[in-house]
Amino acid sequence: MMTRTARKLCGTAVVALLLVHSGRTLPAQEPPSRYTPFDVESGRNLYQGNCSFCHGPEGDGVPGVNFAGGRFRRGSTDDQLLRTVLGGIPGTAMPPSSFSESQAGTIVAYLRSLAQSAAPSVPLGDAARGQLIVEGKGRCLTCHSVNGTGSRVGPNLTEIGATRRAVELQRSLTDPNAEIRADNRTVRVVMQDGTTLTGRLLNQDTFTLQLLDEHERLLSIEKSAARTYRVLGESPMPSYREALSGSELADVLAYLVTLKGRPK
Amino acid sequence: MTPRRSPDVPWHRWERRLRVLVLAAVPVCAASVMHGQVLFERIARSAEEPQNWLTYSGGLMGQRFSRLAAVTPTNVKNLELQWVFQSRSLEKFEATPLVVNGTMYTVQPPNDVVALDASTGRVFWVYQYAPSPLARPCCGRVNRGLAILGDSLFMATIDGHVIALDAKNGGLVWNAVLAKPEAGYSFTVAPLVINDVVIVGVAGAEYGVRGFLSALDARTGQERWRFFTIAGEGDPGRTSWAGDSWKTGGGSVWVTGSYDADLNLTYWGIGNPGPDWNGDERQGDNLYTDSVVALDARTGALKWYFQFTPHDVFDYDSVQVPVLADITWRGRPRKVLLLANRNGFFYVLDRTTGEFLLGKPFVKTTWTTGLDEKGRPMKVLELGADGTLAFPGVQGGTNWFSPSYSPGTGLFYIPSWVDTYATFTKRPVEYREGQRFTGALPAMSVRLLTPGPLVNRRLPEEGHGAIQAFDPETGDKKWEFAMTDVTDSGVLTTASGLLFSGGREGYFFALDARTGALLWKASLGGQVSNGPITYAVGGRQFVAVVGGNALFSYALRQ
Numbered sequence: 039m040m041t042r043t044a045r046k047l048c049g050t051a052v053v054a055l056l057l058v059h060s061g062r063t064l065p066a067q068e069p070p071s072r073y074t075p076f077d078v079e080s081g082r083n084l085y086q087g088n089c090s091f092c093h094g095p096e097g098d099g100v101p102g103v104n105f106a107g108g109r110f111r112r113g114s115t116d117d118q119l120l121r122t123v124l125g126g127i128p129g130t131a132m133p134p135s136s137f138s139e140s141q142a143g144t145i146v147a148y149l150r151s152l153a154q155s156a157a158p159s160v161p162l163g164d165a166a167r168g169q170l171i172v173e174g175k176g177r178c179l180t181c182h183s184v185n186g187t188g189s190r191v192g193p194n195l196t197e198i199g200a201t202r203r204a205v206e207l208q209r210s211l212t213d214p215n216a217e218i219r220a221d222n223r224t225v226r227v228v229m230q231d232g233t234t235l236t237g238r239l240l241n242q243d244t245f246t247l248q249l250l251d252e253h254e255r256l257l258s259i260e261k262s263a264a265r266t267y268r269v270l271g272e273s274p275m276p277s278y279r280e281a282l283s284g285s286e287l288a289d290v291l292a293y294l295v296t297l298k299g300r301p302k
Numbered sequence: 303m304t305p306r307r308s309p310d311v312p313w314h315r316w317e318r319r320l321r322v323l324v325l326a327a328v329p330v331c332a333a334s335v336m337h338g339q340v341l342f343e344r345i346a347r348s349a350e351e352p353q354n355w356l357t358y359s360g361g362l363m364g365q366r367f368s369r370l371a372a373v374t375p376t377n378v379k380n381l382e383l384q385w386v387f388q389s390r391s392l393e394k395f396e397a398t399p400l401v402v403n404g405t406m407y408t409v410q411p412p413n414d415v416v417a418l419d420a421s422t423g424r425v426f427w428v429y430q431y432a433p434s435p436l437a438r439p440c441c442g443r444v445n446r447g448l449a450i451l452g453d454s455l456f457m458a459t460i461d462g463h464v465i466a467l468d469a470k471n472g473g474l475v476w477n478a479v480l481a482k483p484e485a486g487y488s489f490t491v492a493p494l495v496i497n498d499v500v501i502v503g504v505a506g507a508e509y510g511v512r513g514f515l516s517a518l519d520a521r522t523g524q525e526r527w528r529f530f531t532i533a534g535e536g537d538p539g540r541t542s543w544a545g546d547s548w549k550t551g552g553g554s555v556w557v558t559g560s561y562d563a564d565l566n567l568t569y570w571g572i573g574n575p576g577p578d579w580n581g582d583e584r585q586g587d588n589l590y591t592d593s594v595v596a597l598d599a600r601t602g603a604l605k606w607y608f609q610f611t612p613h614d615v616f617d618y619d620s621v622q623v624p625v626l627a628d629i630t631w632r633g634r635p636r637k638v639l640l641l642a643n644r645n646g647f648f649y650v651l652d653r654t655t656g657e658f659l660l661g662k663p664f665v666k667t668t669w670t671t672g673l674d675e676k677g678r679p680m681k682v683l684e685l686g687a688d689g690t691l692a693f694p695g696v697q698g699g700t701n702w703f704s705p706s707y708s709p710g711t712g713l714f715y716i717p718s719w720v721d722t723y724a725t726f727t728k729r730p731v732e733y734r735e736g737q738r739f740t741g742a743l744p745a746m747s748v749r750l751l752t753p754g755p756l757v758n759r760r761l762p763e764e765g766h767g768a769i770q771a772f773d774p775e776t777g778d779k780k781w782e783f784a785m786t787d788v789t790d791s792g793v794l795t796t797a798s799g800l801l802f803s804g805g806r807e808g809y810f811f812a813l814d815a816r817t818g819a820l821l822w823k824a825s826l827g828g829q830v831s832n833g834p835i836t837y838a839v840g841g842r843q844f845v846a847v848v849g850g851n852a853l854f855s856y857a858l859r860q
Contacts, residue, residue, distance in 0.1 A: 072689040073725055076747045076764055115687035117729045120742060143725060143745030147689070220759045241757045243807035244785045245823070269761060 072116075073147035079219060081148030084141055086201035095203045103154040106203070119146045160204040161288045162230050168293025171286055176278065184297060186244040191238065192253055192275065193222055207294050211287060214273035224251055224274050227259055227267040235259070239269060340402055340450045341495055346563055353838035355401040357558075358447050358492040359704060360794075360835065363626040364560035364569075366706040368836045371798035372843040373858060378800060378812045378822045380859045384844065385423030387416070387853040392753055394831050395848045397447040398492060398704075398792070400455075401837035406846075407450070407469065408853065412443035413459045421839040423855065429472035437461035438736070439488040440508035441750075446557065446702075446832075447492030449500060451520045455661040458489030458502040464501075464518060478523035480504070480516055484736050487511050492558045496568055496599045498528050503555020503570060507591075507619075510576040510739035513553030517602060527602030531555060531572045531590050539589030547584035550733045552576030553591045557702045561599060561638065565654060568599045569624035569639060577731045578617045579685065579741035587612035592620045595640060596656060606656030610643050612678065615685050616669055617696050617727060618645040625714065626653060627707045629774055640774055642705050642716040644698030647673065650774050660784060662777035664770055665699035665720050668692055685728040689745070695724035695765075696744045697788075704792030704833040706801070711815050713771045713780055713791045715801060720790065722765035723747050751790050751831060753851075756806060758787045767805050769793060771818060781818035792833025794845070802845055804830025810847050810854065825852055 072156035086095065112122050123142040126134040135142065168278025172178040179188030182195045198207065209216050218224075225239040225247060247259045247267060261267060278287060340356060348356045352369040359366045373381065391411045399408035406420040418424060419676075421817070437443070437460045449456040454475055455467045462481035467474060480502070481487030485558050486509020494501045499517040507513060518524065518747035531553035533539025543551060553571035561568045575584055575591040589797045590604075592611040597604060611618045625640040631650075639653035646667035650660040658677035669692040670679035683692055699719055706715045707710040726743035731741045747765045767789035771780040789805035796802075801815040810830060811823040828850015846855040 072691055073745070074691060074723065074747065076760075077725055077745050080745070116689050116727050117687045120727065120729070139743035140745050140750075143689070143727060143742065146727075147725065147745060191702060221758055225763075239759050242759065242786050244787075244805070244809065 054106065073150060077144050077147035078151045080141075081146065082151075083142035083221075084137065084145050085148050088135075089145070090201055095151070095199070095201055095206075097203075100188060105149050107153070110149075116146050116150070118144075119149060157231040160208050160291060161284075162204070162292040162295065163285055163288030163290075165289070165296050167286075168291065169290035171282065171290050172293055175286075176282065176290065181275065189248060191252055195294065195297055195299060198300045199295040200299060202294075204295050205292055207291055208287070210275070211282075212277055212279040214275040214277060215271070218271075218273050222273070224270045226270055226273075228262060228265045229259075230265050232265075236274070311473070327646050334814060338403060339452050342451060342495065345451070345495060346618060352836075353401075354403065355399065355835045355837050356450065357400070357494065358398050359558060359623055359833075361562065362494075362496075362561040362563065364558075364704075365625055365627065365709070365795075366623075366704050366792060366794045366833060367710075367797075368706050370836050370838055370843045371796060372838070373796065373800060373836075373845065374572060374798040375800060375814050375821055376520055378761070379811070381812070381822055381824070381845065381856040383824070384421070384855050384857050386855075387418060387423050387425075388546035389851045390414075392851055394442045394444050394751060394753070395521045395851050395853070396442075396444045396490075397848075398833050399835060399846060399853070400448055400450055401835070402450060402469070404839045405469075406457055406837075407448050408666075409445040409447055409457060411445055412437075413445055413457060415448065415455060415472060417469070417472065420837060420844065420855070421842070423853075427472040429467055429474075431457075431459060431465070432482050433459055434461035436484040437488055437520070437601065438483065438486060439490060440486075440738075444490050445492075446490055449493035449495045451495045451498070451500070451548060453521065456500045456520070456718045458491055458493055460488045462487045462489065462504075464489065464493070464500065464502055464516075464523065466520070467521060468649070469653075476523040478518060478525075480525075481506075481511075483508050485509065485511060486736055486739075490556050494558050494561065494568070496561050499599075501559070502569065503559075505554040505556040505573070507552025507554040507573050507576045508578065508735060508738060508740050510550030510552065510733045511554070512549060512551060513555055513573065515555055515570055515597070515602070517599075529595070529597055529602040529604065531595070531821065533589045533742055542587040542589040544583065544585040550576055550814060551584065551588060551591065552578075552740060552791055554619070555621065555768045556619075557623055560624050560626050562626055562653060565637070566599050567596045567605055567653070569596050569626070569653065571619070571621040571624055571641065573619040573621050574614055574617045577739045577741045579615055579726055579744065580728050580731050581613050581615045581685075582728075585613070588614070592618055592645075594620060594624050594639065594651070608649075608651055608658065608677065609642045610641075610647070610649065610677075612644050613650065613682075615728075616645070616692060618643065618669075618698060619701075620644065621702055622700060623704050625705060625707045626707070627714075627774065629712065631659065631775060633743065635641055640705075640714050642700050642714070642718075644694070644701055645669065645679075646694045646699035648714075648716065648772055648777060649677065650777070660774075660777050663699075664716055664772065664779070665718055665722075666693040667699070668723075669694075685726050687728055688765045689725040689727045691723060691725050693721070693723045695722040695746050695748065696726070697722065697748065697750070699726075699744065701790070703790055703831075705793045706793040707774075707817055709799075710795070710797050710799060711771075712773070713815065714774050715787045715795060715815070716770045716772065717791055717793055717803060718768045719748065719771050719788050720768050720784070721763060748788050751806070753830060756787070756829070758807075761788075762786075769801065769803055769813065771816070783818045783820065789830070791847070792828035794834040794836060796836060802834040802836070802847070804834070804849065806830075810834070810849060810856075824854075824856070826850065826852075828852065
């Protein structure tokens with residue numbers, strides 16, 4: 039795991055990527071087949087762990103630059119972007135990165151995906167009211183945790199505002215099945231005796247599954263002991279499209295985007 | 303030569319015949335143990351002494367097949383661990399051991415030779431080699447094993463040397479310097495002995511070397527012949543390179559070839575052109591990269607070649623072991639060469655002439671629309687400055703890890719990467735001696751092999767590994783054993799109808815070679831990244847494989 043300092047350094051590197059050279063706007067639409075969801079997700083993980091502290095989850099953390107809007111200051115081709123991610127920009131705050139070329143390539147894939155999915159503006163309400171909903175009516179902490187409070191079954195939200203775009207959070211709240219990341223896949227196992235186990239997939243091999251079940255138990259299951267097992271295509275998270283009003287959703291979003299990590 | 307199973311002989315009778323053959327061979331083998339020396343005649347007939355493992359692939363035909371049959375589909379469940387050898391290196395442990403008369407020889411990465419008791423794992427001696435700090439192998443400081451002739455062991459090193467050691471005590475016999483490590487040349491291949499020469503191939507295409515195969519006098523280390531894998535001046539293939547691009551054309555050889563004594567031809571798979579992912583400056587087919595070449599073993603003269611991926615921009619090395627088999631082809635006996643290529647196609651060639659007989663994809667392939675009647679790819683994807691998605695990925699549908707051909711089942715077994723892909727981006731690249739000369743490493747759907755435990759949450763459609771069995775005559779897949787993660791393990795088959803292999807998940811397992819059914823498995827706690835072997839000591843059969851940084855040897859419970 040990278041230290042926070044290292045992450046900031048890397049993030050700074052990507053900031054510099056955007057600061058130096060003349061402005062350029064990418065085409066609004068890129069051919070959709072160049073990168074696969076796997077590339078994009080790998081790149082997103084790297085971006086969010088290393089770059090978003092400076093660039094922001096929206097890719098607009100640097101003045102004059104907006105990844106989601108397709109505004110880059112350097113490079114128009116994937117290759118130029120990749121070289122900038124790898125080599126940094128001498129004389130600026132952006133040092134060379136320690137990414138492999140392959141890793142840098144996935145970051146480019148993610149930046150391209152951001153440009154393809156320019157986010158509509160997301161309404162943000164009152165963060166304090168949002169926190170009350172998360173901890174109360176929304177019952178979010180029955181699955182998620184914030185700063186150590188809540189459940190570990192679902193994704194930890196403590197840094198969610200630093201790593202996820204508001205539009206992504208909005209989509210997760212209203213349409214949780216739209217995108218399920220590999221780290222958040224749910225597996226359902228029906229054992230030979232009919233017992234059903236559901237949990238987050240942690241690891242797998244040809245013969246076994248490792249999961250964190252809904253009771254926060256770490257389980258390792260022999261596939262041969264299961265009648266069936268299936269990685270679910272749907273999220274266990276309910277949609278809040280109807281459960282919350284529009285203003286309540288805006289409040290929750292306003293709260294989530296403030297979650298940038300544990301207070302030091 | 304290994305026996306062929308007549309299709310009208312039932313398997314159980316064939317198995318019984320083989321057991322009789324093995325038992326009959328034991329006194330003969332015992333006699334050869336007495337004098338100990340590994341004469342080339344023994345290597346050429348290695349199938350007749352299956353208690354030993356005398357070459358990288360177990361025999362000159364490259365089949366990684368053993369006549370040992372004490373471990374059977376019925377009793378394989380009784381295999382238990384006998385000993386473990388812990389390597390002192392954390393580098394990838396890719397060496398296939400040799401076993402000679404109860405002594406095992408292997409290479410602890412990068413270039414330490416170890417002799418140990420094959421029945422207990424106790425070490426006799428270690429020869430420590432300190433490679434030059436100028437060595438820069440592209441993809442790990444690895445070594446794939448040794449060769450033996452007489453009382454000498456041969457190892458090629460990552461800093462461009464080939465050395466001979468006394469097999470009794472590890473003493474240095476000779477040390478030949480063949481290539482400059484500072485220019486990117488390195489050896490990772492296990493040498494192949496043919497008659498009285500030691501053949502090695504050089505790696506370094508990722509640094510723009512001009513690849514070659516070299517045959518050295520086994521007694522002195524003097525070079526007898528050299529074959530350049532990149533066609534230069536005076537070679538008819540020279541016109542397949544634009545301008546001077548041949549001078550930095552790559553063409554590494556990093557996996558051991560095979561040999562047909564009747565034809566006196568040695569077959570080697572040749573690696574990718576340089577630079578890997580940008581072909582702009584090397585217009586043309588770029589011979590003999592991504593080819594298999596058939597060379598006169600005495601002179602090194604090229605008899606024929608077959609190029610699988612002309613003008614490759616995907617890094618589809620063709621270094622896979624060229625497996626030789628004598629099969630029935632269209633109703634008549636035929637000497638063929640089987641090669642499951644990194645480009646995702648399985649090929650059958652006539653090994654006398656190089657004629658293309660069959661080529662079929664064994665995994666998803668999108669880099670080409672298919673092969674024409676001569677086996678040449680038809681329309682091929684072009685790379686640009688923006689990414690191009692292609693199946694199979696840069697690691698290929700298979701790679702360096704050994705396939706196997708079983709004369710018993712008549713099937714060819716491929717350790718495969720199924721549904722893996724990569725995004726290739728063309729990037730300007732300039733040659734500087736000793737510097738990387740590749741272009742942009744593609745974004746991959748599956749990671750390169752790295753030490754340590756891996757977490758895998760991929761869905762099957764996002765890429766996985768498999769052992770696949772193919773009928774060479776039809777190219778039809780007979781069965782597939784799917785794994786959740788990919789594999790870097792070779793395959794071993796035995797006369798009793800067993801198949802041994804492993805994978806990144808750290809399992810070492812045995813399958814029924816006829817059906818693919820899982821018969822036994824053991825968790826080694828580390829990724830399997832070499833090819834299993836089998837041998838016998840005192841009549842007891844062992845099966846050995848590397849998992850992580852250790853070598854494990856199994857035998858039936860006594």
